[in-house]
Every structure is written in C-alpha cells, then in structure tokens.
Amino acid sequence: MNSFKVIKPGIATYVEDLGRYGYYHLGIPPGGALDQASFIAANVLVGNEQNAAALEVALMAPELEFEAETYVAVTGAHTTPLINNQEMPSNTALKVPAGGKLGFSYLKKGARAYIAIAGGVDVPVVMGSRSTYPLGGIGGFKGRKLEEGDVLQIGKPTGKPSSKPLAEEFHLKLEEVESLRVILGLQDYKLTEQSLHNLFHDVYVVSTQADRLGYRFKNGQKFTYKDLPQPFGAGSNPSNIADACYPVGSMQAPGGNEPIVLQRDAPSGGGFAMYCTLISCDLDRLGQFAPNQKVRFKKVEMEEALQARKAYQDKIKKMIASLS
Structure with a gap:
C-alpha cells in the first residue's frame, strides 16, 4: 500500500x-x-x-x-x-x-x-x-x-x-475589499439602529484570530444595544442571551466587541447573541481570508440567498463537467 x-x-x-x-x-x-x-x-x-x-x-x-x-x-x-x-x-x-x-x-x-x-x-x-x-x-x-x-x-x-x-x-479570486452576504437574525433586534447601520457600511479587517472555529473582524468600534430587559439566565451584559444553538456562519460579538463569524469547527451553542448569519455559499470565501483581508458585510433576503446557493451548486456541477 x-x-x-x-x-x-x-x-x-x-x-x-x-x-x-x-x-x-x-x-x-x-x-x-x-x-x-x-x-x-x-x-x-x-x-x-x-x-x-x-x-x-x-x-x-x-x-x-x-x-x-x-x-x-x-x-x-x-x-x-x-x-x-x-x-x-x-x-x-x-x-x-x-x-x-x-x-x-x-x-x-x-x-x-x-x-x-x-x-x-x-x-x-x-x-x-x-x-x-x-x-x-x-x-x-x-x-x-x-x-x-x-x-x-x-x-x-x-x-x-x-x-x-x-x-x-x-480559480480562487479575491478582491482588495471582499463582500460577505448575511441574513439578519436571530437577535439583531438587540442592536441599535446605528450599530446595524455601521455593520453594513463599515469596512472590517480580518484579525489574526481567524481559524477553523471562527473569524474575528475588527474596525475599532463596539456594538451598542437597545435598552431591553435581559431574559432570565442571560446575565446583565446585553451581548448575552440564554444558551441557544449556533448556526455555522452566525455572527456574535462578546461584550459588544469585535464581531466573530463562526466557522465549520465552531461550538454548537452558547450564550452570545447572534446578529446575522453568513449565507452558506459564502463560507468558502470566508475560509480563504488571510489576516488583514478587508471585508464588507451585505444584508440580503432569503430569496437572494437561495438563488446564490443554486448558482453555487450549478457552478460546482459545471466545474466537475469541465474536467471530465
């Protein structure tokens, strides 16, 4: 052998x-x-x-x-x-x-x-x-x-x-400023309108803390929160929730600090609020970002996400056929 x-x-x-x-x-x-x-x-x-x-x-x-x-x-x-x-x-x-x-x-x-x-x-x-x-x-x-x-x-x-x-x-292609598409939820309601605006208009930079568990992004600003009562068992920090399941690709920001997008080896749940989730077909590109890559987040609706997934699947089929 x-x-x-x-x-x-x-x-x-x-x-x-x-x-x-x-x-x-x-x-x-x-x-x-x-x-x-x-x-x-x-x-x-x-x-x-x-x-x-x-x-x-x-x-x-x-x-x-x-x-x-x-x-x-x-x-x-x-x-x-x-x-x-x-x-x-x-x-x-x-x-x-x-x-x-x-x-x-x-x-x-x-x-x-x-x-x-x-x-x-x-x-x-x-x-x-x-x-x-x-x-x-x-x-x-x-x-x-x-x-x-x-x-x-x-x-x-x-x-x-x-x-x-x-x-x-x-072949892999990366722009100077890449775009990652996300769907809002589950706890985006906790963020102020200003923080939501910043999330989709600021340029973020991939931190050196980026691996198979998750990618941390930095831009020098913290998230701010609406004055809402915390659910039982969530603690006093507004970035916390009662323990819940985490989708792969979901974004959290412990303490309101630098956002983290969870990758394919991430834990399955915990007590941090999730503000949006990366659409599945953009996970490939996320995994190719080296530290200091510049990124913008783009909000999309479910229909656009489904169309993007179909286009990704069609491209894979085309790629395989091209090598036969």
Whole structure:
C-alpha cells in the first residue's frame, strides 16, 4: 500500500473531507474543508470521488515524501507546488515519482490550499466522516493536525486523473475589499439602529484570530444595544442571551466587541447573541481570508440567498463537467 511521510508539517495541515453531519445536536460540528469548491476540484483532478479525504493547508504548506509513484493536485490559495524542487503548476494533476518530495512556495493569495492524492488519504471513518475535529480529538489522522514524521496511508485509486487543468474561471479570486452576504437574525433586534447601520457600511479587517472555529473582524468600534430587559439566565451584559444553538456562519460579538463569524469547527451553542448569519455559499470565501483581508458585510433576503446557493451548486456541477 502506498503512503506518504510528513517532512515538514506547515502551520496547520489537517486531513479533511466534506464534513461530518448529523451530530451537531450532540456538540460535534460539521467540520470538513472550509473551501469546499476548491476541495472538490482537487479531488476531481486526480480522479477521486468528491468526498475523498485530502489535506487542507493553512497559511504555510507542508513538505511531503511519497513512497510510490502517485498523482496529486493542488487547488485553492495561490501557491507553486515543487516536485523534487522543480516548480510545477497548481490546479492540474501532477505525477510524483516514487520517493519524490512535494513542497511549496509560500501562499501568495488566500489562506488555504488543498492537496488531493489519487486514492485519497486512507484514515478511519469516524461518525461517517474522515474529517478532523481537533477539539474532540477525533477523525482525520489521530484527531490532530499533521506533525513532522507522521506516515499516512493512501487508498487505492478508483479513477483516472483529469487530462485537463482547472479552468481559470474556477480559480480562487479575491478582491482588495471582499463582500460577505448575511441574513439578519436571530437577535439583531438587540442592536441599535446605528450599530446595524455601521455593520453594513463599515469596512472590517480580518484579525489574526481567524481559524477553523471562527473569524474575528475588527474596525475599532463596539456594538451598542437597545435598552431591553435581559431574559432570565442571560446575565446583565446585553451581548448575552440564554444558551441557544449556533448556526455555522452566525455572527456574535462578546461584550459588544469585535464581531466573530463562526466557522465549520465552531461550538454548537452558547450564550452570545447572534446578529446575522453568513449565507452558506459564502463560507468558502470566508475560509480563504488571510489576516488583514478587508471585508464588507451585505444584508440580503432569503430569496437572494437561495438563488446564490443554486448558482453555487450549478457552478460546482459545471466545474466537475469541465474536467471530465
């Protein structure tokens, strides 16, 4: 059986798939690749099923050594793959020779790259998924990020690598000021009109506190609140509520300070008010924001969110068809 060894682990490299669903009510979040479109593209390029386990790389890529000849593909954040120190293109299937080393230049744009390997990363299925849930220590490779010296098994390839590169229209693109679409609720009624106005007119900057649990944004202002009675058990701070479930993508601001948008590994509930929720198809872009990325939040209604989700799903289908 083929395997690869971790020579350098990078900052945070995890085994992921498309997520673990059906356990959020038990406190286990869906997890999975933060940029799902890029993840799917990498798998399709090497002939894998869309949900085959692959590697998600954050901010600094690893160096890997492969036991036998294999195919890999690198998508997502802009970087230059290096096979035995020779520069290679991303967004296409690449052959790595037996004993070959896969390294990378630094990530030039975006926060996360995806490395798919023909056959997928062969780790145990835990609760229906191979994705890593670090807080619970389950899934992925030993429930944690990769470390120097780790040896991971590779599954048997089930398809053929694509002979085509990923078309330019499906490559990651980020603007100087990105826009994230949100739907108001559940507790937006707690905010003053001025704070709601600021939320949708100010430019925010991604903090260094941005990871798989959540993204913190800063702009130097605090949220202000209407003078409303606090519900029983919520405490005196107006940013608190009685404990409730958190949707993935929901925004909270503990103490009225910098807003946090919860990501795919976030806790399933707690006692902070939620002012709006990021629409599902914008979660991919959020996962690609590096610290200091500028962002505006845009309020949309449910109909627009549903149309955006349909457009996202259609684009994924078009991308897969383009590689066949």
